Amino acid sequence: MPPSADLSAAIAAAIDARGSAYAPYSGFQVGASVIDEHGRVHSGCNVENAAYPEGTCAEAGAIAAMIRAGGRRIVAAVVAGPDATPCTPCGGCRQKLREFGQADLPVVIVGIAGDRLLTRSLAELLPDSFGPGHLG
Incomplete structure (x- = not known):
């Protein structure tokens, strides 16, 4: 787990990103953030689309922001859901996190x-995830 100051910043970033979510169809706003190997925090929000499968998840947005900034490894991730019920990453986002994180990656x-x-x-x-190491 990264230092608590980093995690506090990541939590704040995920909550802030949640407020920017574009969720006119479901009303289910989600924010996410990742901390990269340099200690930088990157965030994203879900973006829905009238053609439902074409939307993007908050975790995907945070990962894209990290890649754009030059990060290549996630050391912690945060997901901020819209209520008091835990909002864990969907299956696709779990695999996306796996691409850039190890098995011990904390997801808060x-x-x-x-x-x-x-x-x-x-x-x-x-x-029992499939990851980059399986491809040589």
Whole structure:
């Protein structure tokens, strides 16, 4: 787990990103952030589309921001859902996190007020995962 100051900044960034979500169809606003190998925080929000499968998840936006900034490894991730129920990453986002994170990657789930609802390792969220190492 990164230093708490980094995690606090990542939680704040995920909550802030949630407020920018474009969710006119579901009303389900999600923000996410990742901390890269340099300690930088990158955030993203979900963006819906009238053609539902064409939307993007908050985690994908945060990862894209990290890549754009030159980061290549995620050391922690935060997901901020729209209420007090834990909002864990969808299956596709779990795989996206796996592309840039190791099995012990902490994924922190926070509620509407920023309270930590749960923390899971990526291995718990995506057991027996397939990753870059499988491709040589």
